[in-house]
Amino acid sequence: AQSVTQPDIHITVSEGASLELRCNYSYGATPYLFWYVQSPGQGLQLLLKYFSGDTLVQGIKGFEAEFKRSQSSFNLRKPSVHWSDAAEYFCAVGGGTYKYIFGTGTRLKVLA
């Protein structure tokens, strides 16, 4: 079955600390992978995506993600978190059929 798992429902980090949000997927075909961020009451903003090529992908706002096929993972990282990064983060997998499979999301809280 196709699925996306974000094991951490909530994560709290201090401002300036590093961040890693986990995403594991189960997908039969070559996956297209995405990370989106959503501030309260807002739409989803694309942070980065992976289709093919270099497995380390750079995105906006200083985020990066690494695709590891052997581990079926696409973890999101940021070396130094800012208070404005507090939001909900969604990992998604697509495969060319219009449908995304979303993870359940990780809510990030940033301590001043």
Add this chain to the structure above:
Amino acid sequence: DTEVTQTPKHLVMGMTNKKSLKCEQHMGHRAMYWYKQKAKKPPELMFVYSYEKLSINESVPSRFSPECPNSSLLNLHLHALQPEDSALYLCASSQAGIGTQYFGPGTRLTVL
């Protein structure tokens, strides 16, 4: 420009009202989507239009009626909604089925 616009931002309606949500994109995308998102949940796909034709209907109740008047516009007509239909309604667009989906800011719908 990767902007998808949605109007209105907020909508309050009674169960006997008829209202419409509007979505617009000028990126030349040929696929457009409606999602419903409840609090603390990932978006749920409702409808997909591809080249202005309804491509996917995720068994959505008939009180939701989508319309795609042209390649830039997507409407969602609402009639006889229930309080449980209260949610954030998100529109998205992509170049095609495989493409990255870009989301609008959403319409916060409250059904009284």
